[in-house]
Amino acid sequence: MSQDKDILNKLNVVISDFFKKEKLAITLTTTANDIEEWDSLNHMNLIRTLEEEFNIEFEFFEVMGFENIGELVKSIEQKM
């Protein structure tokens, strides 16, 4: 559980940085639609940034299946 929190905190920093925003208030239920700049053009570049920051690799359909930040956190946790 605490690892979830660590991942979420780090995600908050990385995603905020990526979109050049002051700290975003990302929670497990946040979706791409909640963040204005997070569009299809940026999507895979953000995924790449996350791969680098967490030192992991995603698969395409895994990425396509993420419905919210919670599912992303779960997937990162399994890979770490």
Added chain:
Amino acid sequence: MNWFPYISIFIFLVSLIVYYKTKLDGKDILITASIVLISILSWQSVLCVIALTAATTLLQKSKSKAWIGVIIHLGFLLSIYFLEERITFFKFGLSYYAIQNIGLLLLSIRNKPQEFKFKDLLFANAFFAKFVSGPILLPKEINALGQLSKFNPKNFTSGTNRIIYGIFKKIVLADNLHIITNTVFGNEEVEFKGITILIASILFTIEMYLNFSAYTDIALGVAKLFNVNLKENFKIPLRSSSVSEYWKKTHISLIDWLTQNFFYPISFQLRKYPKYGVVIGILTTFILSGLWHGLYAGFVVWGILNGIFLSTEYIGKKTGIKLPKSIGWLLTILFISFSNLFFVAKTWENSLNFTQQVFTIESWHFKWETDVFAVLGNGWYLEQQFQIGMILTLMLIFLIVEKNLEKMAKSSNFSIGFISILTLICFLIGNLNDGAEFIYMQF
């Protein structure tokens, strides 16, 4: 006499009664009604949609089979351009449901075998509200159509509002604008001044939006009468302050389909080269979007231009360039309208013809009254001045209050004012007899 509109309204009313007054399955009723309606248009198209839906159902079950399915669909799509017109009677709606099927088959190939039922797919492909011009659905959206529920008065009023709104947009705004744009784009052999062509292309951009979104309003409204929620295809795009915003709000279902099937896979594969990945993804997406409209040079140039605008904007944004909203809006409308010049020109000769006239210096020596107004108005007597003035004023008022009108059109409240005013304007100045076609029915 053309009986089709009367017969189709009759079938529509019968299916509405059967749908709500009997215990028969909703999908069965709508599929039957759709097949009857399409077969009046062309029985070959009915055979085609049934055959390709059956093929998709069978071939979704393994990777190698799904590839065969994709090839069959591409074969049908391409055959339209190489066969004589008297043989291609099967083509109604094909470009919409064929790529819907291809999307599903690609999912079988890339992810895992799919298990869609024939009946659900046939409904998603042939439902009469969406058969001729979409919206195109993604596999998960086909799933979401699910079981159809019974009578819901709220959906019934919002459906009715939406249909009337669509008819108003089509016969009052789009068809009247068509009279103006057609003076230029319907006479390719005549020489025009650059400014006349540019103004006509801006008006064409507005006309095309009104025409296609009117179709979508009617389609979504009709579907709503049967409690079916189809996907929105437009989100008031003409207020966009960037090209990327415009493409998030225009023909959404086609762009979503291309994004899922091409842009995402390409930008994922090339994610280690972020800028290149996105640019290659954008260009591929828009060239394919052009080709989807037809195998014409004009559509390809249109796609390439939009790809270039969007890529430039993307790179500009990444380097921190930010334009004021008003300038962004103006540039977006100008860029999109310029690209639409190739869209409306369709062939290479016409495209060259129009662009040469825009880019020659002599073409920019002009007199407003004789070279612009008299051309666009089909003459410049008091009558034409009145007509063009009325159409453009109405269009401007509409674009200004569009947000509010759309809210009322989607509302589930019955508003006698909204319905009676729109209907009245339709009868007063709508093109009831010689309206133009729905542009997107030809694709």
